[in-house]
Amino acid sequence: xxxxxxxxxxxxxxxxxxxxxxxxxxxxxxxxxxxxxxxxxxxxxxxxxxxxxxxxxxxxxxxxxxxxxxxxxxxxxxxxxxxxxxxxxxxxxxxxxxxxxxxxxxxxxxxxxxxxxxxxxx
Numbered sequence: 001x002x003x004x005x006x007x008x009x010x011x012x013x014x015x016x017x018x019x020x021x022x023x024x025x026x027x028x029x030x031x032x033x034x035x036x037x038x039x040x041x042x043x044x045x046x047x048x049x050x051x052x053x054x055x056x057x058x059x060x061x062x063x064x065x066x067x068x069x070x071x072x073x074x075x076x077x078x079x080x081x082x083x084x085x086x087x088x089x090x091x092x093x094x095x096x097x098x099x100x101x102x103x104x105x106x107x108x109x110x111x112x113x114x115x116x117x118x119x120x121x122x
Contacts, residue, residue: 042105043097044089048073051104072096 016022052070055061061069073096075086090097113119 041089042101043092044086046089046097046101046104048088048090048100051100051107054103054107069096073100 016025052066055069056063056066072094073090075091075094076083077086077091078084090100
């Protein structure tokens with residue numbers, strides 16, 4: 001997982017390390033209410049297959065680690081004494097979920113910025 005996290009930080013320039021890093025990056029900017037983007041249920045909405053393809057295409061993660069990442073993304077949970085397999089997204093509370101979400105969202109951001117005519121000011 002450390003390798004995937006390292007991959008995320010090297011591959012995308014808009015990565016924010018922690019709250020101090022975030023404050024340093026935005027402290028000189030003034031936001032308008034229309035500048036905000038809110039994501040709902042991010043982890044459960046991350047497209048796993050697409051994210052794995054992004055990781056594979058980057059050639060930053062050794063190919064023999066891809067099956068391990070895939071295995072870590074298999075999630076089971078219990079509800080009312082029944083076991084279920086989570087069939088979409090990543091699990092809330094799993095240590096790999098933020099890494100996978102970051103990889104996908106940063107790729108999404110990069111593609112959106114590449115395709116837009118009007119670039120954001122921040």
